[in-house]
Every structure is written in C-alpha cells, then in structure tokens.
Amino acid sequence: MTSSPEPSSRPAEPPVRRRDTRLDNYVDRYAVRTHGMTASAIRALFAVANRPEVVSLAGGMPNITDLPLDVVGSSLQRLVLDDGRVAMQYGSGQGEPMLREAICEVMGLEGIAAHPDDVTVTVGSQQGLDLVTRLFCDPGDVVLCEAPSYVGALGVFRAYQCEVRHVGMDAEGLSPQALREALEVLRQQGKRVKFLYTIPSFHNPAGVTQSEQRRREILAIAREADLLLIEDNPYGLLGFDHEPLPTLRSLDSELVIYLGTFSKTFAPGFRIGWVLAPHAVREKLVLAQESATLCPPVFSQFAVAAYLRDHDWRGQIKVFREMYRERRDAMIAGLADHLPAGCTWNTPAGGFFVWVGLPAGLDAQAMLPRAVTARVAYVPGTAFYTDGFGSRFMRLSYCYPTPERIIEGTRRLGEVLNREAALHETFGTVGPADPAGPALPYQAPRPNQS
Numbered sequence: 001m002t003s004s005p006e007p008s009s010r011p012a013e014p015p016v017r018r019r020d021t022r023l024d025n026y027v028d029r030y031a032v033r034t035h036g037m038t039a040s041a042i043r044a045l046f047a048v049a050n051r052p053e054v055v056s057l058a059g060g061m062p063n064i065t066d067l068p069l070d071v072v073g074s075s076l077q078r079l080v081l082d083d084g085r086v087a088m089q090y091g092s093g094q095g096e097p098m099l100r101e102a103i104c105e106v107m108g109l110e111g112i113a114a115h116p117d118d119v120t121v122t123v124g125s126q127q128g129l130d131l132v133t134r135l136f137c138d139p140g141d142v143v144l145c146e147a148p149s150y151v152g153a154l155g156v157f158r159a160y161q162c163e164v165r166h167v168g169m170d171a172e173g174l175s176p177q178a179l180r181e182a183l184e185v186l187r188q189q190g191k192r193v194k195f196l197y198t199i200p201s202f203h204n205p206a207g208v209t210q211s212e213q214r215r216r217e218i219l220a221i222a223r224e225a226d227l228l229l230i231e232d233n234p235y236g237l238l239g240f241d242h243e244p245l246p247t248l249r250s251l252d253s254e255l256v257i258y259l260g261t262f263s264k265t266f267a268p269g270f271r272i273g274w275v276l277a278p279h280a281v282r283e284k285l286v287l288a289q290e291s292a293t294l295c296p297p298v299f300s301q302f303a304v305a306a307y308l309r310d311h312d313w314r315g316q317i318k319v320f321r322e323m324y325r326e327r328r329d330a331m332i333a334g335l336a337d338h339l340p341a342g343c344t345w346n347t348p349a350g351g352f353f354v355w356v357g358l359p360a361g362l363d364a365q366a367m368l369p370r371a372v373t374a375r376v377a378y379v380p381g382t383a384f385y386t387d388g389f390g391s392r393f394m395r396l397s398y399c400y401p402t403p404e405r406i407i408e409g410t411r412r413l414g415e416v417l418n419r420e421a422a423l424h425e426t427f428g429t430v431g432p433a434d435p436a437g438p439a440l441p442y443q444a445p446r447p448n449q450s
Helices: 032-036 041-049 069-087 097-108 124-136 151-159 176-188 212-225 279-293 298-310 313-338 364-373 403-427
Strands: 119-122 142-146 163-167 193-198 229-232 256-261 273-276 353-357 393-397
Touching (some): 069 298, 097 298, 119 124, 124 151, 124 256, 124 279, 142 176, 176 193, 176 212, 193 212, 313 353, 313 403
Parallel strands (some): 142 163, 142 193, 193 229
Antiparallel strands (some): 353 393
C-alpha cells in the first residue's frame, strides 16, 4: 500500500500579470462591462471640427445665438438674490416640485397629460436613458433600436452589456413590418426583448418622422407583444411645417417611458432633462438617481423654472424653429447645388439632421480624413450602427453654422465627393456593401433622390 504524497508546503504563486507593452496599467482590474465602452465618433471629431477654419456639419450643438441673454441674466440675478440659499443647496432626488409642474405644462404642447409626481428630473435626457437601462437591463438582454440609431443611446446599451438588434426604417421612420419580423425572430431564438428605443420625431440621425398612423401601428404591435417603449423626444417642439404630432406617450401611458430635455428648446449648459414613467418605475428611478447623483443640480432646476415662469418660452421656441428652418433650407439648397450625381438625402420637417446616402463605391468612414483636410466635417453613418453598417451614409447637421457657412461646407463636401467618385471611376475601387441590399437583415432609411 502506497502512502499518499504529503501536501506541498510551498506557498501559492501569485497570479502572473501581463507584461506586454501597454498604456493602461489598470487594464486587468476593470469590470467586464468596461469592454463595451468606446469613444463616441462625434466626440472624437470635436477637437478638429471646432477649429475655426473647419466647417463642422458634424455635431448637433444647439444654436443659442437667438436666446435673450439679457432676460436670462436678469432672471439668474433675481434667483441668486431672492432664492440663492435654497437654489444652491441640496435638493430632492426626484427634482424640485415647481420644475416638475412646469415640465408637465411643456409636455402638454404635445398632448401629454401627466402628473408631476410621475416626473423624475435628470442631468439631461442622456442620464435618464442611462437610469432606465440600468433599471431594466441585465448583461445579454436584448434592446431593439432603429437602424440607424442615436450614437449616445448605443453607447449606453454597450456599457450595460446589452445585445442591440437594429430594426429597419423607411421614409416614415421605424417600419412596423420590420418590427414584427424582429420580434418573431427573437421569439424563435428564445430571447426576450427588454424594450424598444425609438426617436419618433425628427430622428437623430436619419431626420425622418413617424406619422401619427405609424405611431399607432407601432403601439398596436407593442401591446400585442407586451413590449415596453422608450420614447426619446428632444426635438419634438422644433418642427418647421406643422404643430407637434401626438407623442407615443400621449397615446399610451402604460407601455411608454418618455425622455425629455431642455437642451434643445432652452440651453444645453444647464443639463436638465426628465423621465416620465409609470408610478412604480418612477419610484425606482428616484432610487437610481439618488445613488448616481444624490440629486439633480438644484441651481439649474431653479434657473430653468425661473426662465419658464418669467419669459415667453413658447414664443422663444418659435424663434428657434424659424432659425433652424432657415438653416435646413440652406443645407438642402447646398446639397442640391454641390453634391455629385448618385447622392441622396431627405428633407427633414424639423430637428437638426439630414441623412445623406453616397453613390456605390464610396465609403464615408474612409473618406473622413480627406474631408477634414478639405476643412469640412461630418459624422460617418457607421457611428449609428452597432454592427458595422452605414459606411455609405453620413449625417450632416445644420443646427449650428450660419446659412452662409452651411453653403460653404456643402461646397467643400461636394469637392471631396467628386474627387472620390473620380478615383472610384478610374481605379474601380471596391467600396462597401450597399446598406440597402437585400442580403442585410434590415433596411436603412432611404433618402429622397436628389
């Protein structure tokens, strides 16, 4: 009979750490969810696009030139003198009552009947989306998004390790048929969708708007599938041709969580947004808000509430609408005059963005360095997909530059595109696959023919 070996007295060796060359010595310590965090293509452009010699058609920065700073300044002065000790103190995790009441009045312009108790104030609507995703999504959960979708939302979903499935669009936005097909595929795969994220009005980046009939169709599908909708509505009051369409939330108060913001209709620097949610969800939102920031910025809330109380904010929105309409018209005229044959684009009825399709063989991502060298910037379409599609599209923003700068920017862009098209014709460069091809699982929104 053999005796069992004696246990070794040697101490356990420490784990071997990687010794390869690297810039981040903390890489072994990060949580797994950080692997999904990537730099925004738009943020990465800012350093270059903000140079005065570059015409930036890239970022969606609101133009607050027409904001009456004398009125805002007087309001802030009175706020500090009269209510400074309260406005500069900690506040409620849900947000200040007087602002939540004013938010309900603002939402009433789009047909939403809401109670202030169901509103949670956030640090911009971006934080609202982050909190909602934190509440509902575990790693691996499926989130449906339009194809393309807002780059900031895709970043949130990646950070929470969600699986994003894109759903096709057409000239009226999200396609009901594509939504049905996506839900059926996921059902067959045994996967449950946590929610659908959508921007129904003046979509970012595609610039399209869901008709009222389309909104009702999407809600009918959601009721059949018991599907939660996250409605992001930063641009809804900035339509050029008609009064605001009914929001999804105004048509269904149980299946829709609504995200709003003052960044586009007042000023982005105050960083005030909100979430309107069913009461049970609101309670958890407040808890999540308190763990994230303790309370949203109180001074900003008082400042926005004072602006809404003391100023003709409805009239100011009309001023913004006319200003953005003029810039939209300049963009469409510039595209028609300067872009080569084969380019396509839509004519947005509001908001900030135009979605441009390129001729076969051209790649917006590969072309971007040459465009920046020509002193014009845009965002390649690939930034708005999670799966690499969109290389034959670009998003152009008309909200910030003057009409004259927009025309100059489209002229520069046209020169770059003409050079790229000539190179492709001469050398037969193999371009990216057509994002509207039948082999793809979804359709990109098809812009109007130029």
